Amino acid sequence: MKQARFEQQYRPEWQALERQLEQLESLHVSKKNKLTLDTFVTDYRKLCHQLALARERGYSVQLQQFLNNLVLRAHRQLYRYNPSLADRIGTFIASGFPQAVRRQWRWHLVSALAFVLSMALVWVLVHQQPEMIYTVVDEASITNLESMYQPENQADMKNERSGDDDVMMFGHYIQNNIGIAFRTFASGLLLGVGALVVMLFNGSFFGAAAGHLINVGAQEPFFTFVIAHGAPELTAIVLAGGAGLRLGWAIIAPGPWSRLDALRLAAKDALPTMYGVFALLLLAAFIEAFWSPRDLAPTIKYSVGAACWALLYLYLFFGGRDGTRKG
Amino acid sequence: MLIDERLEVETPEGAMLSLSLAGPVPRALAYAIDLAIRLVIYGALAAVFAALGKAGMGLLLIMAFVLEWFYPTLFEAFRHGQTPGKKAMGLVVVHANGSPLSFNGSLIRNLLRTADAFPLFYLLGFICTLISPRYQRLGDMAANTLVVHIEETPQIQEQEQGDTLAPDWALSRDDQLALLAFHERHDRFSEARQQELAQLAYPELAPALALQRLNAVSRYLVQGPT
Numbered sequence: 001m002k003q004a005r006f007e008q009q010y011r012p013e014w015q016a017l018e019r020q021l022e023q024l025e026s027l028h029v030s031k032k033n034k035l036t037l038d039t040f041v042t043d044y045r046k047l048c049h050q051l052a053l054a055r056e057r058g059y060s061v062q063l064q065q066f067l068n069n070l071v072l073r074a075h076r077q078l079y080r081y082n083p084s085l086a087d088r089i090g091t092f093i094a095s096g097f098p099q100a101v102r103r104q105w106r107w108h109l110v111s112a113l114a115f116v117l118s119m120a121l122v123w124v125l126v127h128q129q130p131e132m133i134y135t136v137v138d139e140a141s142i143t144n145l146e147s148m149y150q151p152e153n154q155a156d157m158k159n160e161r162s163g164d165d166d167v168m169m170f171g172h173y174i175q176n177n178i179g180i181a182f183r184t185f186a187s188g189l190l191l192g193v194g195a196l197v198v199m200l201f202n203g204s205f206f207g208a209a210a211g212h213l214i215n216v217g218a219q220e221p222f223f224t225f226v227i228a229h230g231a232p233e234l235t236a237i238v239l240a241g242g243a244g245l246r247l248g249w250a251i252i253a254p255g256p257w258s259r260l261d262a263l264r265l266a267a268k269d270a271l272p273t274m275y276g277v278f279a280l281l282l283l284a285a286f287i288e289a290f291w292s293p294r295d296l297a298p299t300i301k302y303s304v305g306a307a308c309w310a311l312l313y314l315y316l317f318f319g320g321r322d323g324t325r326k327g
Numbered sequence: 328m329l330i331d332e333r334l335e336v337e338t339p340e341g342a343m344l345s346l347s348l349a350g351p352v353p354r355a356l357a358y359a360i361d362l363a364i365r366l367v368i369y370g371a372l373a374a375v376f377a378a379l380g381k382a383g384m385g386l387l388l389i390m391a392f393v394l395e396w397f398y399p400t401l402f403e404a405f406r407h408g409q410t411p412g413k414k415a416m417g418l419v420v421v422h423a424n425g426s427p428l429s430f431n432g433s434l435i436r437n438l439l440r441t442a443d444a445f446p447l448f449y450l451l452g453f454i455c456t457l458i459s460p461r462y463q464r465l466g467d468m469a470a471n472t473l474v475v476h477i478e479e480t481p482q483i484q485e486q487e488q489g490d491t492l493a494p495d496w497a498l499s500r501d502d503q504l505a506l507l508a509f510h511e512r513h514d515r516f517s518e519a520r521q522q523e524l525a526q527l528a529y530p531e532l533a534p535a536l537a538l539q540r541l542n543a544v545s546r547y548l549v550q551g552p553t
Contacts, residue, residue, distance in 0.1 A: 002551040003507070007483060025407075048342035055343075058500040060507035060549075062481045069480040071342050072425065076407075079426040164381035171385030175392040182396060186441035189465055194442075247469070260468055267435045267469035274438060 003059045010050055014070060017043045021070075024077040044074045092275065095320025100272035101239060102316070107249070108242035111199050115238055118203035119210075126211030133215075136208040145209055149218040149225070170289035177233060178281045181240040185274055188244020191252055195244030202237060225292050227305025231312045233284035236277045243270035243277070280312075334461060334473070336425040344425050347476040351456045353416045354474055355449075360412030365394050396437070403433040413474075423461070423471045436466035484511065491547035492540065503548055510545035 001009075020040050051067040101108060125132045133142060180198070187194020213222045247266050254262030287308070336344045372390050376383035402410040408420040408428040420428045420436070443452030443464045452464035461473055494502075513521050522534035529537040 002549060004550045011483070045340055048338065048340040051342050058503040058507075060511050061504065062511050063483065065478070065481055066483055068345055069478060071338070072344055072346075075338055075344065075425060076421075076427045162381075164385075166385075167382040168385035168388070171388030171392075175388040178392060179395065182438055183441045186439045187445070189439060189442035189469070190445060194445075263469050264471050267439075268431075271431055271435055274434075 017047060021073050021077060044078060047071055096272050097276035098316050098319030104242060104246055107245045108239055111241035111245055112238045114196055114199040115203040118200045119207035122204045122207035123211040126208050130215045133208055133212045136204060146216060149213055149222045166289045170285055173285035173288050178278060181236055181277050181281055184240045185244045188247045192245045192248025195241045199241040220298060224298050224301040227302060228308050229284045229288035229292050231308040232280040235312060236280035239273055240277045243273045246270050346425060347478055348462050349418050349474045349476050350462055351453055353418060357412035357416040357418055360415050361410050364411055365398055369394060400433045400437045403428055404430040417477045418474055419477050420472050420474050423473055428472060432470045432472050435470035436472050439466035439469055489546050490543055491550060491552060492543035493547055494544050506545045506548055510549060
């Protein structure tokens with residue numbers, strides 16, 4: 001069959017398919033002009049066949065290009081990914097997130113150890129030798145820490161603090177902390193070194209701050225402030241580090257896969273954890289901005305804080321274990 | 328026939344799709360456009376929220392976070408793989424099998440931007456796109472995505488009428504493609520150039536005659552004998 005007859009014969013089909021595609025691609029379709037799409041799949045298969053024919057018979061490049069682009073558009077519509085969002089968020093919170101965390105417990109353990117051990121080491125050092133703090137933390141940060149948590153300054157701060165301040169700090173925590181978590185995850189791709197460094201750095205800084213504030217007698221304002229939001233915040237940073245390490249390890253030791261495939265699998269595997277990290281940090285920012293600065297009796301703050309830790313870890317350890325699937 | 332930078336993808340229906348991969352330069356330009364858009368949005372928001380005091384400051388920080396991390400993801404996931412910058416440059420992000428970008432795919436490639444931006448100015452990402460046979464940066468490799476050019480769809484032309492002549496040699500597929508390409512594009516050349524090309528096929532004929540004969544043969548390939 002010559003090209004001209006081929007075009008003549010099939011052009012009405014191509015035009016029909018183009019009209020269906022225009023409808024599928026547009027975001028709003030008026031009911032009046034709505035086409036039925038019953039034949040879309042059949043038409044698409046025919047088109048694939050016609051493209052193959054056009055190539056095999058050596059029809060002109062322009063015609064091939066035309067058909068190729070039409071196939072491409074139809075392919076995009078046919079394989080569009082479009083499940084219901086609300087359902088997926090529900091399942092994710094109920095079971096997906098804790099399962100994803102437990103599936104990668106080794107990486108999260110390494111990440112947590114890096115954080116906890118560096119924290120404990122620096123904490124003990126600073127506690128034993130108070131002047132050590134000046135080798136670990138720069139002076140501006142120390143002044144900053146002291147002014148935030150000194151008992152005498154605390155009273156002033158609380159009186160001055162208004163709802164507007166809470167909102168401002170909420171924004172700050174979101175922008176700062178979630179940014180840090182995302183960067184920690186991505187830097188894990190650099191052979192895991194980046195994520196590990198972030199964990200060691202944050203652990204040391206937290207240990208130094210805690211040790212120093214105990215030394216200067218500001219432990220109560222400090223611990224009553226951090227205990228509640230510390231649960232989601234520190235956990236989320238550790239999980240982001242763990243997910244990052246998983247990526248780095250996929251490149252160092254890909255196992256039976258090629259490095260590229262190992263990386264893809266690792267990223268797919270780590271993504272649910274990162275959704276969870278995002279949710280935990282939103283929660284943490286909310287608690288830190290609106291609950292932690294409230295001036296309440298230390299017993300209340302410690303009990304609420306303990307409850308936060310307990311609930312979070314119960315959720316991570318036991319959430320989504322229905323006995324049918326290995327967690 | 329087709330030059331480099333193309334990737335052939337087979338669909339489940341057995342058709343071969345041909346994608347045109349985008350290199351670092353158009354992608355960097357698209358990034359620059361997006362960056363400018365983000366800065367303008369940020370500037371406008373800053374002006375509005377400045378009036379709201381500290382609470383406005385908090386909202387501004389949240390917006391800055393969203394602009395930094397979710398601007399590309401949301402556009403790519405809900406606008407058929409295109410941020411405004413990519414749209415301006417005629418680029419689109421797709422999965423490696425040519426299917427449209429999913430939200431997860433977009434999130435992975437954009438979360439890992441930080442690693443591509445390491446240590447400065449996307450140096451690592453740039454090196455990766457140069458090394459990778461499919462121009463992928465690290466985020467693309469992890470998400471298994473590609474950035475491709477959107478190609479203009481040519482319109483099918485009405486065939487011109489005229490006498491036809493069967494080729495007087497055994498026609499190969501490459502000959503046919505060359506003749507058809509000539510047939511479709513000869514309007515863009517000057518008469519003299521057309522004649523020059525025609526003489527490659529018929530060196531023994533006078534230029535005008537050679538062109539006439541070549542046109543007749545290529546019409547024959549399109550329409551068959553009249």
